[in-house]
Amino acid sequence: MDVRVVDVRKEFDRFPALHNVSLDINSGELIALLGPSGSGKTTLLRLIAGLETPTQGAVFFGEEDASQKTVQERNVGFVFQHYALFRHMTVLDNVGFGLKVRPSSNRPEKGEIRRRALELLDFVQLGGLEKRYPTQLSGGQRQRVALARAMAIEPRVLLLDEPFGALDAQVRKELRRWLREIHDKTGYTTVFVTHDQDEALELADRVVVMSQGRIEQIGTPDEVYDRPNSPFVYGFIGESSSLPVRMENGAVWSADRNIGLSAGDMPDGEATLFFRPHDVELLESSAGGCIVGTVVASRRAGGTRRVELEIGGGSDRIEIEVPAEHPAADKSSIAFKPRHWKLFPVQG
Numbered sequence: 001m002d003v004r005v006v007d008v009r010k011e012f013d014r015f016p017a018l019h020n021v022s023l024d025i026n027s028g029e030l031i032a033l034l035g036p037s038g039s040g041k042t043t044l045l046r047l048i049a050g051l052e053t054p055t056q057g058a059v060f061f062g063e064e065d066a067s068q069k070t071v072q073e074r075n076v077g078f079v080f081q082h083y084a085l086f087r088h089m090t091v092l093d094n095v096g097f098g099l100k101v102r103p104s105s106n107r108p109e110k111g112e113i114r115r116r117a118l119e120l121l122d123f124v125q126l127g128g129l130e131k132r133y134p135t136q137l138s139g140g141q142r143q144r145v146a147l148a149r150a151m152a153i154e155p156r157v158l159l160l161d162e163p164f165g166a167l168d169a170q171v172r173k174e175l176r177r178w179l180r181e182i183h184d185k186t187g188y189t190t191v192f193v194t195h196d197q198d199e200a201l202e203l204a205d206r207v208v209v210m211s212q213g214r215i216e217q218i219g220t221p222d223e224v225y226d227r228p229n230s231p232f233v234y235g236f237i238g239e240s241s242s243l244p245v246r247m248e249n250g251a252v253w254s255a256d257r258n259i260g261l262s263a264g265d266m267p268d269g270e271a272t273l274f275f276r277p278h279d280v281e282l283l284e285s286s287a288g289g290c291i292v293g294t295v296v297a298s299r300r301a302g303g304t305r306r307v308e309l310e311i312g313g314g315s316d317r318i319e320i321e322v323p324a325e326h327p328a329a330d331k332s333s334i335a336f337k338p339r340h341w342k343l344f345p346v347q348g
């Protein structure tokens with residue numbers, strides 16, 4: 001295990017930004033901290049870096065309790081959303097900075113710092129730009145310099161806080177792929193913060209989904225997308241439709257219709273049914289167990305069509321996705337069954 005966050009709580013003026021969070025990060029892993037604004041992602045990253053101290057709990061680097069160590073002692077590489085390059089320094093000096101400010105005992109000599117910085121600039125595909133100043137670079141190039149600077153110290157862990165957050169969509173996409181390549185070549189244990197689910201799913205080995213200072217789920221992109229373990233994760237990652245239902249003797253009811261799904265051994269009571277709008281089987285007939293909805297709206301969405309349905313004549317509305325050419329959109333009602341779905345009992 002490379003980094004272990006053990007039962008960490010962080011309060012700011014008694015406001016709990018993190019509630020007893022634990023997380024094990026394997027050596028060489030690329031981990032995404034994903035969650036909405038205010039969920040505690042940056043706070044967790046800063047705690048790993050040593051920029052914040054936990055109110056309770058500890059952070060281990062390997063077997064060692066790092067809680068009392070400074071950022072420098074932890075030897076972490078940090079990249080922020082807003083470049084934070086030194087404006088008055090050339091690109092080359094920016095990259096070499098972390099080595100230059102080391103105590104003399106483990107500071108490489110000048111020529112060696114230059115050699116390493118040039119090598120890293122080549123590595124991040126910015127060879128030839130070493131004499132420029134940050135203002136003479138594009139946003140994407142600046143972030144690559146920032147990453148080269150973070151890697152120059154050969155960090156124990158690379159920590160990236162929304163590294164592509166300030167860039168436009170196209171550059172973001174390119175840098176995403178590029179970061180994955182860089183990671184695979186270097187093998188650095190890397191933790192990055194994002195509120196963009198696509199970024200997290202595309203880039204990370206494992207995604208840590210956070211909400212309100214808690215970890216909701218930790219899993220591979222496939223696990224968190226295909227098997228969300230809470231209504232929050234279902235709603236936050238990918239698109240979802242949800243419908244209030246009742247579980248009775250193993251059957252699932254929506255209003256007064258048995259919708260033909262099995263509640264398994266879940267206890268009787270109110271629940272919410274979640275499924276993906278695109279992951280439904282349209283049925284010819286509404287006889288038998290299925291969900292039947294009245295079409296209230298329909299719109300084209302790229303290569304498909306989104307249909308909004310009112311369920312059970314009540315106020316429940318859900319969306320499903322049908323092929324663009326499917327006649328379902330012209331019908332007054334649609335019968336369907338979700339292919340994959342999950343029931344979450346209503347608490348309390």
Ligand code: ATP
Nearest residue numbers: 012016017035036037038039040041042043044195
């Ligand atoms: P964002 O995506 O907006 O950056 P986040 O998930 O990174 O959000 P944090 O920045 O970790 O969230 O903040 C978590 C909570 O802790 C928020 O409610 C925030 O207001 C609070 N918080 C963070 N830093 C401080 C601080 N220095 N002082 C007081 N409250 C803070």
